């Protein structure tokens with residue numbers, strides 16, 4: 001059985017026209033999956049709705065003063081600009097639910113071996129500031145929560161979004177139980193890339209074959225060396241050649257192969273995986289749907305659930 005985590009609030013945020021963030025992609029992806037896979041009528045895929053992560057939990061990782069200012073709409077304008085969203089209560093509620101979704105995904109992954117969160121991947125959130133559309137770091141929060149669960153002594157975050165996981169790297173730099181592994185474009189945002197446990201910086205225009213060769217061999221080594229009890233996988237699709245914020249040259253089939261590589265390798269080694277959809281940027285949000293849907297199709301493939309129709 002493949003659990004999916006989703007909440008309607010993910011796309012329920014009013015943004016100025018022409019805002020860069022593809023806010024409708026979550027609802028579009030959810031609707032596409034419901035229609036294509038007839039999720040309501042089947043037993044082998046199940047949907048779960050998350051609870052919001054609490055302020056107390058967030059403050060165990062993030063600076064309490066930052067969280068108080070952020071949640072009370074007291075952040076200086078420059079700090080809100082760095083985040084990239086106008087402040088609203090909707091934004092705060094959505095953020096808490098998205099982070100709750102990634103946390104729920106790790107719990108479901110521990111029960112079922114694999115779980116996909118149809119949001120998540122807010123890896124540019126640092127301890128005391130947010131940036132790049134990220135307010136709080138759902139990946140780091142979920143990884144810390146995972147360590148409180150029975151049977152988890154080591155977590156690996158495999159971040160394949162085209163942008164470096166800078167917030168995750170700094171938040172977890174002193175935590176030997178959490179391995180951070182970022183695969184990203186070397187010329188992509190953020191300019192300053194603090195060290196993760198493992199970093200693979202790829203030159204602009206890296207194509208599918210070169211991406212899969214470089215990433216595949218390092219992933220294999222990383223899993224063999226660290227033997228994590230849980231993998232949190234950021235399956236950002238902004239590595240696609242047509243992405244409006246990414247500089248790599250990976251095709252749609254290459255992204256599917258990447259997803260299969262991560263999910264398949266973990267499944268073969270009996271390592272539970274909680275995956276989040278991560279980044280992907282187009283003015284036409286609908287173009288992102290089939291790219292993100294591939295993650296669900298790859299998971300079905302790995303679990304042996306027949307996939308019809310295919311993408």
Ligand SMILES: [Zn+2]
Pocket residue numbers: 161162163236238278279280
């Ligand atoms: Zn990204």
